[in-house]
Amino acid sequence: MSMSEQQTLRQQVTLIELVDRVLNKGVVVSGDITLSVAGVDLVYVGLRVLLSSVATLEEPRERISATGATP
C-alpha cells in the first residue's frame, strides 16, 4: 500500500475514534436542534460506506503501525 493510501486509512481510523466520541458521548444539551437516535444511525450507515471504499484500497493488507506503547 502506498504512503498516501496508508495515510488515508489512518485518517479513517481516527475518524471512527472521533465518531464514537463526538456522536455518542459528550453532554446532551437541551438544544433546540439535537441529533436524534435515527440521525446517529444514519451517520454510522454513511461511515460504513466510507470505510468499505477505503477497505478496497487496503489489499494486500498490511499492518497499520501503532502509535501506542508497544515498541
Place this chain on the structure above:
Amino acid sequence: MTTPAATAPLRRDGLGWYLYGVAAADEASARLGAGLAAGAVQGIDLVAEGPLVGVTSRVSLQEFAEPALPERLRDTTWLEQMIRTHEQVLERVLEDASVVPCRFCSVYRSEAELRRFLSERREVLQAALDRVRGRVEVGVKAFIDRDRFAAGRARQNEDVRQQETQVSSAEGGRAYLERRRFEQLVASELERFRGEAADRLHTRLLAAAEDGLALPLQAPELSGREEEMVFNGAYLVTADRGAFEQALASLGRDFRDDGVELELTGPWPAYNFVPEELGAE
C-alpha cells in the same frame, strides 16, 4: 471576546448557534480569547454567561433543521468535515482551557435560548468542568494477532505444544484432523485469554488514571485493523500523562508474547467523563 450580536450577519433569522462545548470564563476569557481573536480557529464565538462560556459557531438553520439534516447526514463529505470541525474546535479550546464537550449537532435557534441553557444549568456544568479541569481523556485499545498468540501459547502451554507437534508429525487426513484439534485448542485458550487480558489491562490502567471505563469493542470493519480487538478503554488522566504512559508501556511489554498490541489515542476532550444528561433543575 466577540458577542454574537456584534458579528451577526444580515440574515440573522437564518442563523443558529452551534454549541461545541462549555468552558469556564476564568480560564477561557484570557488565553483562549486571545488565541481565538488571533484567528487560531475561524468563526468561533465565545458566548459568556456568568462564570461559563459557550464555545459556538453561527450556522445556517436551514442546514441543520429538519428536514435538511437527515439529508445532510447522508452526505459523507459534509459529515466528515463537520465531525472533524467539532473536534478541532474542542482540541483548540483544550490547549488553553478545560472544556465540557457537547454532543455533535447541538444547535440553538436563538442567543437567548443558548444563554438560558448556560445560566439554568450553571451548577451541573460547573461541577462537570471541575471534574475535567487539568485532565484529558485518552483511549487505549488492544488488538490480538491470532498467529502470534498461538505461537506464544505453544511456548508457554504444554497441551498446545504437544498438539503442535502432533500436527507437524501427522500425514494426510490425519494431519487435517490434528490441525483442526490444534485450532480448537488455540481458540479455547484465546476465549479464556480475552476476558483475562481485558480485566488485567483495565485494572492496571485504572490504577494509573483518575478514572476510566471499558467501552464496547469496535467491529473489525470499523476498527480499520485486521486483528481482533480484545479491549477498548477510555481514561481520564492528568494532562502530563506521565504515570499513565509508564503503565501502558509496561503492559505493552507484558503482553507482547501473547501477540497483543496496544494502541493509544488522544488526548481527547473528556467526552466519556462528562454527564450524558444534565438532569432536571
